[in-house]
Amino acid sequence: MTTARSFCRFCTGFCPLEVEIENGLPVAARGEPGNPLYDGFFCLKGRDFGTLHTHPNRWLSSQRRRPNGGFDPISSESVVTEVADRLSAILDRDGPRAVAMYSGTVFYQNASTAAVATAWMNAIRSPMRFSSGTIDQPGKQVSAALHGTWLAGGAPLPDCDAWLIVGSNPLVAISGPQSNPAKLFKNACRDGLALVVIDPRRTEVARLAEVHLQSRPGFDPHLLAAMMHAVFETGLADQAFLSEHARGVSALKSAVAPFSPERIAPLADVDAADIRRAAKLFAKAQRGTVQVGTGPNMARNGNLTEYLGLCLTTLTGHWRRAGDRVTNPPVLAPDREFKAQASPPYPARNLGFDLRVRDFSLAACGLPTSALADEILLPGGGQVKALFVVGGNPLMAWPDQAKTDEALKALELLVVLDPKPTATAELAHYVVAPKLGLEIADSTLSTESLSVLTAAFGFPVPHAQYAPPVVEPPAGSDLLEDWEFFYGLAKQMDLPLRVQTGLFPSPGVGSVRSALDMKSRPSSDELLDLLTCDSRIALDVVRAHAGPGVFEAEPVFVQPADPVPSSDSGDRPRLELGDAAMLGELAVLSEAFAARTEAKPRRSIDPVRAAAPATDRAPVSERPYRLISRRMANAFNSMGTDHPDLRGRYGTNPAFMHPTDLADLGLARGDLIRVESDHGAVETLAWPDPALRRGLVSMSHCWGASPTAAADRSDTAKTAGANVGLLISVEEDYDPYSGIPWMSGFPVSVCGCESRRRE
Numbered sequence: 001m002t003t004a005r006s007f008c009r010f011c012t013g014f015c016p017l018e019v020e021i022e023n024g025l026p027v028a029a030r031g032e033p034g035n036p037l038y039d040g041f042f043c044l045k046g047r048d049f050g051t052l053h054t055h056p057n058r059w060l061s062s063q064r065r066r067p068n069g070g071f072d073p074i075s076s077e078s079v080v081t082e083v084a085d086r087l088s089a090i091l092d093r094d095g096p097r098a099v100a101m102y103s104g105t106v107f108y109q110n111a112s113t114a115a116v117a118t119a120w121m122n123a124i125r126s127p128m129r130f131s132s133g134t135i136d137q138p139g140k141q142v143s144a145a146l147h148g149t150w151l152a153g154g155a156p157l158p159d160c161d162a163w164l165i166v167g168s169n170p171l172v173a174i175s176g177p178q179s180n181p182a183k184l185f186k187n188a189c190r191d192g193l194a195l196v197v198i199d200p201r202r203t204e205v206a207r208l209a210e211v212h213l214q215s216r217p218g219f220d221p222h223l224l225a226a227m228m229h230a231v232f233e234t235g236l237a238d239q240a241f242l243s244e245h246a247r248g249v250s251a252l253k254s255a256v257a258p259f260s261p262e263r264i265a266p267l268a269d270v271d272a273a274d275i276r277r278a279a280k281l282f283a284k285a286q287r288g289t290v291q292v293g294t295g296p297n298m299a300r301n302g303n304l305t306e307y308l309g310l311c312l313t314t315l316t317g318h319w320r321r322a323g324d325r326v327t328n329p330p331v332l333a334p335d336r337e338f339k340a341q342a343s344p345p346y347p348a349r350n351l352g353f354d355l356r357v358r359d360f361s362l363a364a365c366g367l368p369t370s371a372l373a374d375e376i377l378l379p380g381g382g383q384v385k386a387l388f389v390v391g392g393n394p395l396m397a398w399p400d401q402a403k404t405d406e407a408l409k410a411l412e413l414l415v416v417l418d419p420k421p422t423a424t425a426e427l428a429h430y431v432v433a434p435k436l437g438l439e440i441a442d443s444t445l446s447t448e449s450l451s452v453l454t455a456a457f458g459f460p461v462p463h464a465q466y467a468p469p470v471v472e473p474p475a476g477s478d479l480l481e482d483w484e485f486f487y488g489l490a491k492q493m494d495l496p497l498r499v500q501t502g503l504f505p506s507p508g509v510g511s512v513r514s515a516l517d518m519k520s521r522p523s524s525d526e527l528l529d530l531l532t533c534d535s536r537i538a539l540d541v542v543r544a545h546a547g548p549g550v551f552e553a554e555p556v557f558v559q560p561a562d563p564v565p566s567s568d569s570g571d572r573p574r575l576e577l578g579d580a581a582m583l584g585e586l587a588v589l590s591e592a593f594a595a596r597t598e599a600k601p602r603r604s605i606d607p608v609r610a611a612a613p614a615t616d617r618a619p620v621s622e623r624p625y626r627l628i629s630r631r632m633a634n635a636f637n638s639m640g641t642d643h644p645d646l647r648g649r650y651g652t653n654p655a656f657m658h659p660t661d662l663a664d665l666g667l668a669r670g671d672l673i674r675v676e677s678d679h680g681a682v683e684t685l686a687w688p689d690p691a692l693r694r695g696l697v698s699m700s701h702c703w704g705a706s707p708t709a710a711a712d713r714s715d716t717a718k719t720a721g722a723n724v725g726l727l728i729s730v731e732e733d734y735d736p737y738s739g740i741p742w743m744s745g746f747p748v749s750v751c752g753c754e755s756r757r758r759e
């Protein structure tokens with residue numbers, strides 16, 4: 001038995017691990033004690049990280065679909081040549097637009113995969129790139145475009161004296177700061193952090209909060225507007241900061257005028273005094289960050305919630321300021337300057353490429369994943385014929401599972417890179433079987449890079465780790481690293497590849513491109529060197545540091561803004577508080593509550609069109625509950641749902657409801673229930689959760705079976721769970737920038753399946 005140091009890649013937490021290896025197999029894992037950031041933290045998924053590698057279902061080689069079902073093993077060389085041949089034919093016939101890529105969560109958790117797969121799409125000149133990002137928190141990039149970016153960034157948690165969480169639960173989701181979040185938040189609260197949480201559920205993090213607004217879902221823009229209303233009213237806006245660095249202040253002030261805390265409180269069902277207290281706590285702080293999570297992004301008006309979060313940060317001047325120490329400067333990410341200056345807004349959509357459906361165009365968040373099934377199904381020029389799925393599971397994860405199923409089955413060529421037979425991989429023409437985390441050289445670069453998206457993400461200190469391979473791939477296996485497959489394709493098709501540093505392009509952060517040697521394949525470590533060639537700390541320094549560490553080096557401080565140009569017309573770039581589309585959307589919400597109706601589906605960035613008549617919906621009384629999103633500790637999206645140790649105490653993804661709601665419906669824990677939306681229905685188990693507001697059904701995604709498997713079994717609800725995507729339409733009520741449909745807070749009805757009690 002030996003012990004090796006590595007880090008977990010089950011989620012973006014990247015917790016440092018000690019892995020016990022016996023006969024070449026990872027048999028146990030635990031958090032590494034003594035790490036300054038994590039302090040031994042890991043979770044039950046991390047404990048099971050080795051099981052990903054030894055899972056009995058794992059593919060030991062790539063697979064080719066037989067014409068009448070099932071798979072045959074195929075060598076890693078043949079999978080490259082056969083896919084290259086079929087792809088060349090499609091490219092020759094239909095052009096690059098016929099070839100799309102969907103990159104899921106694991107794509108972004110490995111910098112080499114992301115870099116080489118992106119270089120490959122550049123090489124074939126296909127703009128058809130879709131990611132899980134647009135069914136996750138696309139409002140982050142959209143709002144950053146409309147508001148502009150602060151080049152010094154926001155303050156990470158340890159530097160803040162206020163932190164506002166809107167619909168995120170970092171203690172379970174490790175959704176930032178990536179660290180030991182319970183310890184970090186508890187210590188910060190002990191040291192005086194004013195923590196405010198807006199969430200319809202009393203989440204683990206809400207229990208630490210000074211103010212928890214346990215509001216009705218869908219009222220986040222209202223509550224943020226009400227907080228800003230209070231900030232204006234009490235004179236707590238940072239006038240000096242605003243006059244130097246912002247514009248649109250008076251437009252914002254007028255836009256939030258109808259949203260007094262007293263008016264919004266009964267709508268959102270919270271106390272007006274608590275809204276005021278939250279506003280004051282946040283505004284009075286020196287540094288504060290707003291962390292908006294998946295809940296509000298999946299509700300309607302997700303961009304607006306994210307945008308108002310940025311506006312609140314600007315209004316209170318809470319960004320990192322000149323002279324502040326940057327306590328989490330980059331380590332492996334591109335070295336950069338932190339400057340107390342705005343980078344101006346830029347267009348959030350119509351960025352030079354249009355889809356054929358629903359008026360979508362390339363947006364700041366990328367192309368809408370919710371439109372990809374339609375782009376596959378819609379005949380005619382531009383139809384998608386081939387799809388690469390890299391580290392994702394569309395059939396489990398995308399909204400509208402039925403349409404997704406139809407689309408994936410309609411593809412001429414579906415290539416799935418996945419270690420296991422997932423619902424999506426079952427439909428593939430080729431499965432490419434990859435090496436996994438403990439078998440490859442890797443670094444923490446990708447999680448570090450998340451910090452450019454928001455100060456709430458990434459490591460709160462300059463943490464980095466390099467992990468060499470610590471186990472061999474299984475005996476007799478024939479596996480590729482994910483990136484090696486794309487390298488192989490490019491080489492086979494005689495295409496050059498150029499990789500780029502910096503995972504998420506961001507204003508003020510440079511990037512270096514390097515051509516890959518297409519004659520002799522670089523080693524994994526050589527590739528990592530290219531991807532960190534502009535890092536602040538050389539990768540070799542991190543490599544030489546045996547184990548996880550914090551890389552302080554020279555202190556970094558925020559630099560002052562550039563001098564204002566002296567000519568009359570000269571001004572420095574400013575942050576935009578008065579974006580017309582966003583404030584127009586807020587006005588629609590204000591008109592709706594004035595008229596006591598719910599705002600209509602938003603299909604256009606033009607607020608007038610957005611207010612057009614709604615489609616017919618069941619009256620509220622027929623769908624009296626709201627289904628909201630959540631994460632469970634024992635799975636990471638679809639990952640872990642097939643690990644016996646992780647299925648946890650529920651076995652599946654139950655529908656959590658308030659105990660009184662269950663009692664009113666005559667239901668008990670574990671009863672089989674039917675949850676129905678305007679779009680579809682699922683069966684699942686009822687589960688009491690007193691932490692919820694009444695009137696809610698809280699369910700996790702990526703469970704259930706494929707429609708084909710579900711049709712063959714009557715016990716899917718009990719054995720595999722329910723797929724929430726079946727309840728969601730991608731066509732009815734979606735965001736015009738990202739296409740994200742209404743995935744949290746939508747109306748559902750609930751009834752017991754009397755004859756089918758669990759016991």
Ligand SMILES: Nc1nc2c(c(=O)[nH]1)N[C@H]1C(S)=C(S)[C@@H](COP(=O)(O)OP(=O)(O)OC[C@H]3O[C@@H](n4cnc5c(=O)[nH]c(N)nc54)[C@H](O)[C@@H]3O)O[C@H]1N2
Pocket residue numbers: 103104105106132133135136137294298390391392393394397398399417418419420422434435436437482629630636637638639700701702724725728743
């Ligand atoms: N209704 C509803 N739908 C949702 C959500 C919700 O809250 N509600 N959440 C949305 C969100 S935020 C997201 S991010 C998406 C998730 O969407 P996806 O990213 O599409 O789903 P995952 O299950 O994370 O897919 C990860 C896949 O990677 C595979 N994998 C693991 N390791 C490796 C590896 O080393 N290489 C490769 N190639 N593959 C690997 C796993 O087996 C798994 O199949 O779901 C979205 N869908």
Ligand SMILES: Nc1nc2c(c(=O)[nH]1)N[C@H]1C(S)=C(S)[C@@H](COP(=O)(O)OP(=O)(O)OC[C@H]3O[C@@H](n4cnc5c(=O)[nH]c(N)nc54)[C@H](O)[C@@H]3O)O[C@H]1N2
Pocket residue numbers: 011105136137166167168169170172173174175198199200201203216217218219220292293294295296299628629630631632633634635636637744745
């Ligand atoms: N254990 C585990 N960890 C994960 C994942 C997982 O599946 N399991 N998934 C990973 C992925 S892909 C992502 S993107 C991150 C997401 O990370 P988070 O965004 O932190 O995800 P959640 O924990 O679901 O927190 C969302 C919260 O929003 C609340 N909510 C729902 N609707 C609304 C609303 O309208 N308004 C407000 N204010 N709140 C609302 C829910 O009650 C829930 O507490 O987590 C990652 N980490």
Ligand code: SF4
Pocket residue numbers: 008009010011012013014015041042043044045046047174
């Ligand atoms: S929090 Fe994420 S990275 Fe850490 S042990 Fe759990 S699954 Fe692994």
Ligand SMILES: [Mo]
Pocket residue numbers: 105132136
């Ligand atoms: Mo996500």
